[in-house]
Amino acid sequence: xxxxxxxxxxxxxxxxxxxxxxxxxxxxxxxxxxxxxxxxxxxxxxxxxxxxxxxxxxxxxxxxxxxxxxxxxxxxxxxxxxxxxxxxxxxxxxxxxxxxxxxxxxxxxxxxxxxxxxxxxxxxxxxxxxxxxxxxxxxxxxxxxxxxxxxxxxxxxxxxxxxxxxxxxxxxxxxxxxxxxxxxxxxxxxxxxxxxxxxxxxxxxxxxxxxxxxxxxxxxxxxxxxxxxxxxxxxxxxxxxxxxxxxxxxxxxxxxxxxxxxxxxxxxxxxxxxxxxxxxxxxxxxxxxxxxx
Amino acid sequence: xxxxxxxxxxxxxxxxxxxxxxxxxxxxxxxxxxxxxxxxxxxxxxxxxxxxxxxxxxxxxxxxxxxxxxxxxxxxxxxxxxxxxxxxxxxxxxxxxxxxxxxxxxxxxxxxxxxxxxxxxxxxxxxxxxxxxxxxxxxxxxxxxxxxxxxxxxxxxxxxxxxxxxxxxxxxxxxxxxxxxxxxxxxxxxxxxxxxxxxxxxxxxxxxxxxxxxxxxxxxxxxxxxxxxxxxxxxxxxxxxxxxxxxxxxxxxxxxxxxxxxxxxxxxxxxxxxxxxxxxxxxxxxxxxxxxxxxxxxxxxxxxxxxxxxx
Numbered sequence: 001x002x003x004x005x006x007x008x009x010x011x012x013x014x015x016x017x018x019x020x021x022x023x024x025x026x027x028x029x030x031x032x033x034x035x036x037x038x039x040x041x042x043x044x045x046x047x048x049x050x051x052x053x054x055x056x057x058x059x060x061x062x063x064x065x066x067x068x069x070x071x072x073x074x075x076x077x078x079x080x081x082x083x084x085x086x087x088x089x090x091x092x093x094x095x096x097x098x099x100x101x102x103x104x105x106x107x108x109x110x111x112x113x114x115x116x117x118x119x120x121x122x123x124x125x126x127x128x129x130x131x132x133x134x135x136x137x138x139x140x141x142x143x144x145x146x147x148x149x150x151x152x153x154x155x156x157x158x159x160x161x162x163x164x165x166x167x168x169x170x171x172x173x174x175x176x177x178x179x180x181x182x183x184x185x186x187x188x189x190x191x192x193x194x195x196x197x198x199x200x201x202x203x204x205x206x207x208x209x210x211x212x213x214x215x216x217x218x219x220x221x222x223x224x225x226x227x228x229x230x231x232x233x234x235x236x237x238x239x240x241x242x243x244x245x246x247x248x249x250x251x252x253x254x255x256x257x258x259x260x261x262x263x264x265x266x267x268x269x270x271x272x273x274x275x276x277x278x279x280x281x282x283x284x285x286x287x288x289x290x291x292x293x
Numbered sequence: 294x295x296x297x298x299x300x301x302x303x304x305x306x307x308x309x310x311x312x313x314x315x316x317x318x319x320x321x322x323x324x325x326x327x328x329x330x331x332x333x334x335x336x337x338x339x340x341x342x343x344x345x346x347x348x349x350x351x352x353x354x355x356x357x358x359x360x361x362x363x364x365x366x367x368x369x370x371x372x373x374x375x376x377x378x379x380x381x382x383x384x385x386x387x388x389x390x391x392x393x394x395x396x397x398x399x400x401x402x403x404x405x406x407x408x409x410x411x412x413x414x415x416x417x418x419x420x421x422x423x424x425x426x427x428x429x430x431x432x433x434x435x436x437x438x439x440x441x442x443x444x445x446x447x448x449x450x451x452x453x454x455x456x457x458x459x460x461x462x463x464x465x466x467x468x469x470x471x472x473x474x475x476x477x478x479x480x481x482x483x484x485x486x487x488x489x490x491x492x493x494x495x496x497x498x499x500x501x502x503x504x505x506x507x508x509x510x511x512x513x514x515x516x517x518x519x520x521x522x523x524x525x526x527x528x529x530x531x532x533x534x535x536x537x538x539x540x541x542x543x544x545x546x547x548x549x550x551x552x553x554x555x556x557x558x559x560x561x562x563x564x565x566x567x568x569x570x571x572x573x574x575x576x577x578x579x580x581x582x583x584x585x586x587x588x589x590x591x592x593x594x595x596x597x598x599x600x601x602x603x604x
Contacts, residue, residue: 007506008425015418026451111586113535119575120345133363
């Protein structure tokens with residue numbers, strides 16, 4: 001009998017150790033380092049007269065400002081994937097023909113690495129040999145040279161990430177749509193409500209939960225966005241496509257500035273919590289409400 | 294009259310008009326203008342989604358001469374496997390030019406230990422948290438939930454130090470172990486949610502029978518885990534194979550997975566880029582997860598949805 005109480009506790013020790021060391025301990029370690037003067041190697045003394053120096057520098061760094069701005073641009077741009085995903089899901093759900101074929105096609109990009117995605121789009125967006133030259137050959141004067149220009153390179157990254165993730169949001173939305181009671185459709189039809197109003201005023205509000213889930217996943221993906229930036233532009237041209245994830249790793253590896261990288265990582269964590277706590281709280285609240293009803 | 298016919302039809306079909314009768318009661322009339330419009334739109338979107346795959350595939354079979362003509366969407370004049378051969382055997386990643394095969398095998402040797410490690414750890418933990426009355430289980434689950442959200446950058450440096458002191462930094466083991474560590478919170482939550490639905494009767498019967506934690510685990514829980522195991526396997530295979538950041542951070546020079554080789558290939562270009570080589574390399578990297586996807590498409594959705602917070 002006593003064994004039965006000890007065994008589960010013993011079985012939990014590896015997971016507990018991993019959580020304590022690799023997560024909690026490491027987070028504390030990085031936060032501590034962000035207050036030190038550590039450069040290439042860690043220094044564990046904190047100079048209390050200027051403990052916030054790394055953060056001071058960070059907030060004055062033009063690269064960090066660009067990163068934050070790009071984070072917002074990327075967030076807004078990637079949100080198109082949710083919109084697009086919903087439109088696709090609504091159409092597939094309405095018109096059952098070819099459902100599985102369309103689902104398969106829209107979702108396959110998700111199976112592919114973002115490095116591969118980047119490689120493919122980089123090639124398509126190649127100004128001299130890619131889609132631009134092809135379309136110009138057809139007589140359309142289009143400008144697709146997004147990657148080489150600082151003010152448009154972010155659009156290329158957005159295009160690649162929307163292409164990669166739209167199918168995923170479509171799958172989530174499709175599941176949400178299937179959960180909606182079909183009587184609502186019949187009732188709306190009897191009342192002669194136009195279809196777009198049914199979506200806007202009934203279906204979308206009913207799918208609040210799905211939309212919040214999508215928003216959480218999207219913002220997580222945006223904050224973590226790194227691979228796609230490396231594969232598409234490697235941060236360039238100049239610093240124009242830096243994002244916080246890229247900034248942090250660049251500070252650690254290219255600049256080998258540990259204290260600075262730690263401060264940037266702490267800011268990333270802060271951004272994550274600022275975005276998530278409300279969204280997660282909202283989800284929990286919705287779930288409670290749903291269970292209560 | 295109509296009343297009768299409706300109830301008759303319901304009786305005949307053996308079901309009352311319940312839940313999932315579709316909105317347009319599947320008018321057998323056939324194709325309306327709206328149907329055509331929707332299908333046309335979906336087809337255009339589907340073509341857009343297929344363009345990159347098409348371009349990558351055709352480019353990988355082209356000769357560089359043809360690529361220089363600039364017709365990116367055209368089919369190869371001469372189908373050649375030269376680019377595939379080059380990408381697999383001779384492509385340069387960094388200073389070495391041994392092709393992607395090195396990275397491919399690295400990825401394979403990272404994948405298997407990492408799968409075993411992460412899944413076994415998460416299964417046991419999920420089981421203990423779901424079915425044994427551990428007093429602090431709730432608090433621990435909350436902690437795991439938080440950990441699942443944490444961006445990798447905040448724990449990156451301490452993990453580098455830890456792998457360096459344990460002398461595994463720069464090896465395949467470091468990459469495999471770090472994957473397992475990072476996946477632990479999410480996988481544990483998945484298993485725990487699955488196991489908590491196991492009826493208490495089964496557990497109490499098993500407790501009466503032997504009561505041993507490990508016997509119950511191996512004789513009852515593991516055999517019951519088939520479905521969730523497949524879902525988790527899909528999730529882990531795709532996320533480990535497709536990962537770049539962990540591989541580049543912990544792989545050093547010898548433990549780099551395939552994605553890192555590919556990234557070196559496409560970002561570090563000296564002289565003229567040979568797009569046929571790059572696209573063949575991209576395709577080689579993409580094939581394993583695509584095969585998984587096309588084999589188990591429906592379960593794939595469950596897999597990525599279940600672990601979506603892993604991002």
